[in-house]
Amino acid sequence: MTVSPGSPRTTVVSAPGKVLVAGGYLVLEPQYRGLVIATSSRFYCVVRDDSSAHGTGNNGDFKDGLATRDSVAADRPLDADSALIVVRAGQFPADSSTWRYRLSLERLSSSTAQKNDKEEEVSETSHPSITLAPLDTSKRNKFVEITLSRTLALAWEMIAAGAAEAAGVDKGTTETGILGSQGAMGADVEWAAGRELLRRLRGEGRACHLVMLADNDFYSQREQLAAASLPLRLSSLAALPPFHPLPRPITSTNKTGLGSSAALVTSLVAGLLSHLSLIDLTPASTPTSTATATATASAIPTPEPVLSPSRSLDLVHSLAQLAHCLAQGKVGSGFDVSSAVYGSHLYRRFSPSILTPLMDAPISPIVLPSRSGWASGAAEAAGVGEAGVGGAAGVRGTSGLISALDPSSWDQETVPSRLPRGIRMMLADVDAGTDTPSFVSRVLSFRKENRAEGQRLWDSLERSNGSVAEAIAGLVRLEGSKGYDEALRRAAGKRIDETTRAHLRALSAASGVPVEPPEQTRLLDQCSALPGVIGGGVPGAGGFDAIFLLVLDDPAVVDSVEDTWETFSEMSVCPLSARQSDGGLRAETVSGVRGLAEALGKA
Structure with a gap:
């Protein structure tokens, strides 16, 4: 994909809803299978650079007013080491269904004491970290926030891994991991990878916008049909415009049980990773063109290749399962996320022990796996609590997401069906x-x-x-x-x-x-x-x-x-x-989805 200066990149992905037609309750246990059918109704994630937001005012406000002074995190103007992320649930009232975050690349410091024969020497070291801070802590959406934090953590780790490989770092030592030594080489690679993540995220501007839209079936349309004096018939539903606006906040809107949270999380993970050129959702029969990053002093030496479509689906599945379980506060059966990725199939669940260590990890700034032990102590010393640093999102310290989410270590069973x-x-x-x-x-x-x-x-x-x-x-x-x-x-x-x-x-x-x-x-x-x-x-x-x-x-x-x-x-x-519907997660275009362009114009 070639991007001309000033033109926003747009990425669209969609994930289907689900119906578990056989296997209720049994699917919670790995010795049993369930038959899950994907639906033709889909959840869409549209990711777009904000090419118009090239500068900020004295308050850190964008020209379009996306960032405000209602948060401590907005006091500091955005710079090369930060970006604004705006997520909007496009069918709901904007004041209650828009979430803004500041993503900041920072250096955390720690002290190390070493004793020699005569005296104790204290050395100061600093390492990169990334903080995802909500700009309005009075309204939070845990599914959006946790999914963003885990996806950005994995993206940073993938970019850093590519940078380390390009720099010829030896990945064979268990002490240093894939990111190299604990010294300047590792920190420099991590910092460059963090800046590359920010560059890919914001494009030509300072912000990344994500709009979530769902086909009408995910939410009850009874009120809309009654307002239009229409009977409860399929013909009446067909008369409603696609992505019909809903009058109340998400929490006050009745859902229909098609798996909206799983489809939201899955499409958000896939949309963001696709936008960052880390996965490829294009069918194998379709020719693709991958954008290459310009090698600059602040970018990684060469961009890592995107994963193949099949490996991309598997990685999205693993990460979406983690994010969905974290948001729910438990490790569920996962059939709804599996259907959102793979479509209709016979499903046997994964072992809960795969995710348990990640569920129990301490909340901290996002750090890379070579820093995870150090980061726990630094975060504790900094007084990191349930809200994270400075009111940041509940982002969990990574123990190596690339390794933990490697599809080869997962044991779920999916047999295509229709x-x-x-x-x-x-x-x-x-x-x-x-x-x-x-x-x-x-x-x-x-x-x-x-x-x-x-x-x-x-x-x-x-x-x-x-x-x-x-x-x-x-x-x-x-x-x-x-x-x-x-x-x-x-x-x-x-x-x-x-x-x-x-x-x-x-x-x-x-x-x-x-x-x-x-x-x-x-x-x-x-x-x-x-x-x-x-x-x-x-x-x-x-x-x-x-x-x-x-x-x-x-x-x-x-x-x-x-x-x-x-x-x-x-x-x-x-x-x-x-x-x-037999299909699962897939890439889309705005023009290829009926009513999507109009809905985006109103969102």
Whole structure:
């Protein structure tokens, strides 16, 4: 990509939502698998340099007013060793959904005492660190903030590794690691790599802007349909503009359970790493052109090559899993992030022990792995607390992210899958609430306290889930054969979901947790009785939030399902426009996504 002076670089990536159609609860344990289907609805991250922001006022304000004096971090004008990062959730009110950060390259000092025969000598050393400081600490978004901090930490480490390799640093010694000695050589390489990171981040200006936009299905559109006096039908959803603005802050907006946080984190990681020329998401069949950095006194000698598309996906997966787990405060199953990266597949989770050391690392400025031991003491001496240095984001000291996130050390299993030709996934948002974390906690407590019964139910669910996955795979294998259409019609009469749903109802009764509530049972039974409906259920952890159906992709079948949803009296059922999608994370263009340019203009 060739960038002319003054023209902003723009990077666009998207990640799909997810539906766990088989494997709820079981997918938390590595001995079981889940079938996750990616959705056609996607989450977008648009990254752009601010080429107009070449200078700042006396207060550190940009000409466009992006930085303000509402923070100590804004008192100092931006210079060659700092950059502004602005993240905007484009569909929500700007005052509550814009987050600004100052990224600063700084030197931290430490004292080392050494005794000789006569006296104690104290030597002062300094090493580079990077601080990500929010400009307004009164409003924070942990998913955005933690994802930024971990992505920037990995980016700095990757650039430094490339610089060390270009400089001929010996990577074979365990004491010094990939970044060279603890002396001037290592510090100089790290500082140059930090400046190169800032240069790539801000481009021709002083800032990097990221806009996050989601297809309408990720958030409930009931209020928007009611305001337009439109019925709860697919045709009504199609009448709404793409990336429809939402009136309230994110925390006050109902989500539909498609995995918005996982898709946000994944697209943010991929968008930023792509923008920094560290990964390549271009399909292998598409020719690529990689920008090369100009070698200057402040830049690394030569830029490191971007990773291949397949390795890029694997690295994004590892980093997004880490960021998502940190934001959630626990190591989850990871199927939602996996689907956001790889699309539809059979999933077996990774070992939690892979991420546990990174979850427990102390909060500190971002430092490189050769400084991690030193940085812990320096951070403690500096009084670094839960907010980081000077109110900085909760960035965690690295123990070598390149090594920890190396995909070859991860053990998750992803087997590509898809729905057969002629079958469509239909989704509905049910107007009732489910506390998913509470559901999971209560079900797992039941299993722990009733080991024999719990194991019996888990094994029964594993067998029935396997039958569902095999039935789907069997139809895929028959595609193109003369008997395929007949096999599809037979599948519509078998109700492949019945056994799994029966086991989920047994789990509901045994645990006291409404995994498939009676209201959902009656709704699903009505739908399953319709001609052309192959099966369905409550996705993921179950509850009242949503249902999915697998149906013949026939307009008459879709209409009959919609009629049933619209007339169901026990709960309000609103369709989602999403279908299944086989694709995962991918690069996009602004012009190639309907409505994206208009949405960016309003964001």
